[in-house]
Amino acid sequence: MKPAAFDYVRAEHLDEALDVLGREGSDARIIAGGQSLMAMLNMRLARPRTLIDIMRLAELGRIESTGDTVKVGAAVRQDALLAWPDLARNLPLVALALPWTGHVQTRSRGTICGSIAHADPSAELPLVLLALGGEVHLRSASRRRRVAAKDFFAGMMTTTRADDELIEAVAFPASRQRCGFREVARRHGDFAIVACAAVKTPDGVRLAIGGVADMPVARDFPPLDGSALDDALNGFAYQLDARDDVHATARYRRDLVRMIGRDLVREVLQ
Amino acid sequence: MSRLQAGQRHPVRFSLNGSPCAGEAEPRLLLTDFLRHQVGATGTHVGCEHGVCGACTVVIDGKPARACLTLAAQIDGCEVRTVESLAPSADRLGVLQSAFKRHHALQCGFCTAGILMSLDGFLRQHKRPDEESIRDLLSGHLCRCTGYTPIVRAAIEAAAELADQSGERADA
Numbered sequence: 001m002k003p004a005a006f007d008y009v010r011a012e013h014l015d016e017a018l019d020v021l022g023r024e025g026s027d028a029r030i031i032a033g034g035q036s037l038m039a040m041l042n043m044r045l046a047r048p049r050t051l052i053d054i055m056r057l058a059e060l061g062r063i064e065s066t067g068d069t070v071k072v073g074a075a076v077r078q079d080a081l082l083a084w085p086d087l088a089r090n091l092p093l094v095a096l097a098l099p100w101t102g103h104v105q106t107r108s109r110g111t112i113c114g115s116i117a118h119a120d121p122s123a124e125l126p127l128v129l130l131a132l133g134g135e136v137h138l139r140s141a142s143r144r145r146r147v148a149a150k151d152f153f154a155g156m157m158t159t160t161r162a163d164d165e166l167i168e169a170v171a172f173p174a175s176r177q178r179c180g181f182r183e184v185a186r187r188h189g190d191f192a193i194v195a196c197a198a199v200k201t202p203d204g205v206r207l208a209i210g211g212v213a214d215m216p217v218a219r220d221f222p223p224l225d226g227s228a229l230d231d232a233l234n235g236f237a238y239q240l241d242a243r244d245d246v247h248a249t250a251r252y253r254r255d256l257v258r259m260i261g262r263d264l265v266r267e268v269l270q
Numbered sequence: 271m272s273r274l275q276a277g278q279r280h281p282v283r284f285s286l287n288g289s290p291c292a293g294e295a296e297p298r299l300l301l302t303d304f305l306r307h308q309v310g311a312t313g314t315h316v317g318c319e320h321g322v323c324g325a326c327t328v329v330i331d332g333k334p335a336r337a338c339l340t341l342a343a344q345i346d347g348c349e350v351r352t353v354e355s356l357a358p359s360a361d362r363l364g365v366l367q368s369a370f371k372r373h374h375a376l377q378c379g380f381c382t383a384g385i386l387m388s389l390d391g392f393l394r395q396h397k398r399p400d401e402e403s404i405r406d407l408l409s410g411h412l413c414r415c416t417g418y419t420p421i422v423r424a425a426i427e428a429a430a431e432l433a434d435q436s437g438e439r440a441d442a
Contacts, residue, residue, distance in 0.1 A: 008343050038339035053344065
């Protein structure tokens with residue numbers, strides 16, 4: 001339970017981090033708060049040759065609100081966003097979900113972008129970014145690009161980030177639409193057995209589910225109620241291809257999707 | 271930019287419980303092992319080593335954090351507080367520790383150092399916490415002896431005592 005050996009690079013400028021990442025590619029990993037990566041290193045599920053610490057880069061430590069978007073830099077810790085005075089007004093879904101992300105003791109160091117980069121299928125922040133239709137801002141030494149959340153998550157802890165890219169920021173669309181969040185976990189703050197986010201859309205409701213498929217999945221529904229809603233949710237639950245694991249059976253997960261999903265859709269469409 | 275080479279020890283300078291502290295650490299050395307084996311501060315316990323149990327919780331720059339999910343190299347220049355900071359002297363317990371003793375908020379004691387540090391960090395920022403917020407804080411710890419209820423009682427009593435103390439100091 002100790003990490004394998006690696007070089008540790010403390011970047012003072014973003015260019016330095018991008019330069020090392022460009023040269024070392026998949027042998028290097030970015031470390032920000034380390035609350036996902038350190039566990040992977042301790043268990044030797046990740047064995048990078050180089051860690052690049054980006055927490056001293058002031059330009060990555062900002063929360064920028066531009067009216068219709070809130071951009072959160074790669075060095076912004078989860079507790080800093082939770083304490084941001086405009087959070088509930090501009091990003092009510094994030095305000096609901098963030099208290100479920102880890103614990104006080106991990107939000108104190110863990111970053112928003114780090115959780116997105118880690119792409120755990122049961123994590124709350126990837127789910128919320130997807131539900132809101134947010135974007136990931138990627139940057140390498142030679143280019144910048146923006147990837148929609150739906151194109152960023154590619155599978156179990158897998159994303160479409162290239163080896164020479166780092167996440168510079170994630171952008172959440174500011175949304176005052178009605179929204180809701182529910183989660184079932186063995187212990188508050190642990191990874192979700194099922195997590196569910198709902199946002200009202202012009203045509204109905206978007207429901208996003210985490211913890212079931214190998215990545216968060218979102219689906220738009222027209223305004224439904226009664227048995228039509230139950231049928232739609234049942235179909236969605238089966239399409240998520242739930243699996244049994246030590247925490248819960250596939251059947252229990254489908255049951256949670258149907259029950260939590262129905263409660264949330266009704267709440268949001270009210 | 272500085273690159274700390276793998277396999278070599280590099281200096282780490284930080285503040286430990288209010289005093290300057292220096293040691294040497296390989297890049298891969300965890301803060302838990304650095305505190306226990308390099309510094310000799312063995313009050314911080316090592317449980318799961320992947321951030322779940324909370325036994326290794328210390329306070330970094332005023333906030334409770336997992337020492338097992340932190341590299342020694344990351345705390346260069348930081349302020350770290352550990353359970354060794356709580357007792358005012360070797361023969362006296364601090365306010366939180368006394369409340370834990372009165373309420374039987376520990377049995378085996380393995381999780382206790384981490385829980386005390388979470389509460390220490392939390393109560394400095396939240397003077398009058400309610401039970402719900404204390405239980406939310408404790409969700410970041412595993413205790414297999416107490417069932418948590420005595421810990422909650424001890425925490426609420428200690429919070430009141432600490433708030434009274436700081437109130438008296440403000441009055442004086």
